Amino acid sequence: MSRKLLLEHINVPGINTLEVYRQKGGYRAVEKALKTLTPEEIVEEVKKSGLRGRGGAGFPTGMKWSFLAKPEGVARYLVCNADESEPGTFKDRYLMTYIPHALIEGMIVASFALGAKVSYIYVRGEMMPQIRILEKAIAEAKAAGWLGKNILGTGYDLELYVQPGGGAYICGEETALLESLEGKRGNPRIKPPFPAIAGLYGCPTVVNNVESIAAVVPIINDGGEEYAKIGIGRSTGTKLISASGNLVKPGVYEIELGLPVEEFIYSDEYCGGIANGKRLKATVAGGSSVPILPANLTLKYANGEPRLMSYESLSEGGFATGTMMGSGGFIAFDEDQCIVRNTWNFARFYHHESCGQCSPCREGTGWMEKVLHKIEHGHGTISDVDLLWDIQRKIEGNTICPLGDAAAWPVASAIRHFRDEFEWHIKEPIKSQTQNYGIANYAVPIEKAPVTEEK
Amino acid sequence: MLKVEEQTPVVFSSELLAKFDDVITRYPADKSKSALLPLLHLVQAEFLWVSTSAMDKVAEYLKIQPIEVYEVATFYSMYFLKPQGKYAMEVCRTGPCCLVGAEKILDHLESKLGVKEGEITADGLFSFRGVECLAACGFGPVLQISPEYTFYENLTTESVDKLIEDLKNK
Numbered sequence: 206m207s208r209k210l211l212l213e214h215i216n217v218p219g220i221n222t223l224e225v226y227r228q229k230g231g232y233r234a235v236e237k238a239l240k241t242l243t244p245e246e247i248v249e250e251v252k253k254s255g256l257r258g259r260g261g262a263g264f265p266t267g268m269k270w271s272f273l274a275k276p277e278g279v280a281r282y283l284v285c286n287a288d289e290s291e292p293g294t295f296k297d298r299y300l301m302t303y304i305p306h307a308l309i310e311g312m313i314v315a316s317f318a319l320g321a322k323v324s325y326i327y328v329r330g331e332m333m334p335q336i337r338i339l340e341k342a343i344a345e346a347k348a349a350g351w352l353g354k355n356i357l358g359t360g361y362d363l364e365l366y367v368q369p370g371g372g373a374y375i376c377g378e379e380t381a382l383l384e385s386l387e388g389k390r391g392n393p394r395i396k397p398p399f400p401a402i403a404g405l406y407g408c409p410t411v412v413n414n415v416e417s418i419a420a421v422v423p424i425i426n427d428g429g430e431e432y433a434k435i436g437i438g439r440s441t442g443t444k445l446i447s448a449s450g451n452l453v454k455p456g457v458y459e460i461e462l463g464l465p466v467e468e469f470i471y472s473d474e475y476c477g478g479i480a481n482g483k484r485l486k487a488t489v490a491g492g493s494s495v496p497i498l499p500a501n502l503t504l505k506y507a508n509g510e511p512r513l514m515s516y517e518s519l520s521e522g523g524f525a526t527g528t529m530m531g532s533g534g535f536i537a538f539d540e541d542q543c544i545v546r547n548t549w550n551f552a553r554f555y556h557h558e559s560c561g562q563c564s565p566c567r568e569g570t571g572w573m574e575k576v577l578h579k580i581e582h583g584h585g586t587i588s589d590v591d592l593l594w595d596i597q598r599k600i601e602g603n604t605i606c607p608l609g610d611a612a613a614w615p616v617a618s619a620i621r622h623f624r625d626e627f628e629w630h631i632k633e634p635i636k637s638q639t640q641n642y643g644i645a646n647y648a649v650p651i652e653k654a655p656v657t658e659e660k
Numbered sequence: 661m662l663k664v665e666e667q668t669p670v671v672f673s674s675e676l677l678a679k680f681d682d683v684i685t686r687y688p689a690d691k692s693k694s695a696l697l698p699l700l701h702l703v704q705a706e707f708l709w710v711s712t713s714a715m716d717k718v719a720e721y722l723k724i725q726p727i728e729v730y731e732v733a734t735f736y737s738m739y740f741l742k743p744q745g746k747y748a749m750e751v752c753r754t755g756p757c758c759l760v761g762a763e764k765i766l767d768h769l770e771s772k773l774g775v776k777e778g779e780i781t782a783d784g785l786f787s788f789r790g791v792e793c794l795a796a797c798g799f800g801p802v803l804q805i806s807p808e809y810t811f812y813e814n815l816t817t818e819s820v821d822k823l824i825e826d827l828k829n830k
Contacts, residue, residue, distance in 0.1 A: 292754045292793040330738045333809035366686040371736025388696035390735040449756040449797035456798045550755045
């Protein structure tokens, strides 16, 4: 069994209550941080831990904290991003449902480190049950003196509030989230200024993902250096992976970064292989935005070496033969799934969720959805594949926020790796309505290209 | 489109207004507009949808222009801008759930309830629609029922039938 830092006590009955959470060592990090460490020392520990943002971008959390501006007499804010909406990702919901105090404990430590007196947890509106769980847990913590005025007699005051969103994927982007928290449409802001300088209400603000904040607790308890010993290279610590799709055991797993992808998919400790005895066709390794990979490239690099679950290893080979860690939303497709249909589905998602601020994204996502709908339903022409390629190229990099890229990458990678399936849909318009293309040649690992010696 | 003339004025109960008063204490005094999204949720929980008249009252309460409420209510997908069934079912229709049969659940709801997506059953009890990812991909297909947002996982056509029967008999 690998080491668990966040989900160690997930199966303990009553771990969602303050009492049981305390019995299992909860709130030790708050005691240690508030009584024995200075805010600067906490930031230093987080830097040493090498923790990278768990929301998707993977930016080092300690460095993000150190950018926070600290002008005299201006409030500073910590906002937790619990707007988990990336298709394939459901780890934060799991954490908040079962161990809400892990997030609250992390919030207290992080707020202290950043000098925030009021902090918000922005939870996506659909998670009303989780909002109720968090509000109950906050009330419990407050009654026990972990929140409110003069926490543990240290003179530090903190109020923590839960803010519901309204159902918008874009509010997972940090500046859109701040706009939404200010009671406006979720339109991402132009950066700079970054939130660390001008965030919520124009004040210096740090926005962190739920899992990143929860990870601060073991970092403070054990020290940043201990945390950095787990994992591989610059991918330190453990990561929650949300596994979904055609797997024997979908669910949330805590892995040590560096676990071979093959072991994650096929071992009984994790997903237990592909459901119904079928073969793996493709995976999306980090949430719907990251490039889809065929089975062979999921398990191994183009040169045949095994691929690992880490930031670096998943992106090995660039977009040509690699993908990204993203938010850790691992979606597996079995041999009977249709890549064209899934690409259309994702394109519809991005079209629906585009905020409409930038033309390339607003128009491009809708256009891609229409073209993919046409191909999927047997009305495509061969030039449509090139058209799709052209549209996605014109979205990528041309928008204020990364939603444009997120919409473009799934389309680009599906064409890159599964072009023949698109072409089959177009050449066999009637057959494609009743059957799928199947696994084709993707399960066969790519052989190393033979090198012809020069004579 | 918002059609103002078709709507009857709403009255906010003192209980609802007390909840409003509680919400705005969470923000700095001059930033009460931050309460807009939570207030619209409270309104929807009370009336099962958000009418223009209700939005105007929210604007009045927060001392902002009605347009500031309209633009928010129309931007976010959770706010119902027209009446729904008593149990408004929302089924996730995004990729991972479709891999495990979400489309079948949507088709089944349509035939079982005898209404199309967005319509209300004759008895006023049910309406349904497909929505984008609900962040429960590993437990799909999933649906949620507003206004409580109770959540149902690993759906089959049989479990949906049972759910509908249970709600009818409630």
